[in-house]
Amino acid sequence: MKEKQETLKDQKTLLGKFWFVVWRDNSFKGWVISMIFLIVIIRGIFFPLLSLATGTSLPLVIVESCSMYHDGNIMSDFESWWTRHEVKYFEKEINENQFLSFPFKNGLNKGDILFVTGTKPENIELGDIIIFDSGGGTPIIHRVIEINLEDGEYFFSTEGDNNNGQLGVEKRIQENQIVGIPRANILPYVGWIKLILFESTRSDSQKGFCSEN
Structure with a gap:
């Protein structure tokens, strides 16, 4: 049970770091990661949904x-x-x-x-x-x-x-x-x-x- 809690804590920490880099990190590395993330979201989620909606x-x-x-x-x-x-x-x-x-x-x-x-x-x-x-x-x-x-x-x-x-x-x-x-x-x-x-x-x-x- 303790190991499971620690695993969840580690996952939350990693997720928190990721979101910080994507949305709040003003460094060049953060900017590059943000651009890659947005491209993946647009190409992988937004466009397929828009294609489905527009036919x-x-x-x-x-x-x-x-x-x-x-x-x-x-x-x-x-x-x-x-x-x-x-x-x-x-x-x-x-x-x-x-x-x-x-x-x-x-x-x-x-x-x-x-x-x-x-x-x-x-x-x-x-x-x-x-x-x-x-x-x-x-x-x-x-x-x-x-x-x-x-x-x-x-x-x-x-x-x-x-x-x-x-x-x-x-x-x-x-x-x-x-x-x-x-x-x-x-x-x-x-x-x-x-x-x-x-x-x-x-x-x-x-x-x-x-x-x-």
Whole structure:
């Protein structure tokens, strides 16, 4: 009984020391341990729970390219932007009034952090922005410009607001490629904290801040 009490006392002492290092130790060692602890908690507990709640494997996504950029970003003048791009959408039979009703009508900027939820294919509408697996590593975040229903299965076609044409991988997106739909731009630009670490490995066309095509 005495040995058991001593063991419990030792465990409490170790736990107390651990919590002190994590939350109250201002040394470099304490800072490193705190960061490791937070990463483990976020990756091992927070994200799995958030994925379960949102119905997607990527509940938080960082916009990594400029393909959805509008000049001025969240302060973009939609009328001016539309004047510069209406020909592209005229060919797709999408008019200005339609686009005004689309989610994120002022586009998205590189570094934005998006809150994402899963969705059923039948709930995706023209103009929605979807995140899909292109088979090339990083999922693509583009706007739906065409929806087709064939033999009970939906196929989607997308294009980036800032792209002059479609990518080959986005002309016929299958249901099982859909990762989710962004619901809110919760932290504009904050994703740059992560992106800046990998900018040197990106191609020249993908580096740096965005400009409108």
